[in-house]
Amino acid sequence: MRILADLPDEDIAWLDSYAAEQGKSRAAVIRDAVTAYRSKHRDWLEQGFGLWTRYGQGADGAEYEAEIRKAWDTGDLS
Numbered sequence: 001m002r003i004l005a006d007l008p009d010e011d012i013a014w015l016d017s018y019a020a021e022q023g024k025s026r027a028a029v030i031r032d033a034v035t036a037y038r039s040k041h042r043d044w045l046e047q048g049f050g051l052w053t054r055y056g057q058g059a060d061g062a063e064y065e066a067e068i069r070k071a072w073d074t075g076d077l078s
Contacts, residue, residue, distance in 0.1 A: 005030075015029060
């Protein structure tokens with residue numbers, strides 16, 4: 001899909017210069033910028049999705065909590 005975007009002349013000049021340095025088209029640089037922006041601005045639900053599996057080792061929630069609490073009781077928080 002194509003879009004039309006109004007940018008100040010100095011931004012267009014910078015974009016053209018940067019694109020030439022990178023050996024890319026202006027459109028490719030803009031696509032890269034949008035991709036980078038989106039990866040840094042995901043919503044909180046998307047960012048948190050799957051964290052339990054990654055950091056909870058796929059354990060049952062109650063079992064994982066019990067293991068963590070054992071460390072609290074002994075003072076061994078390593």
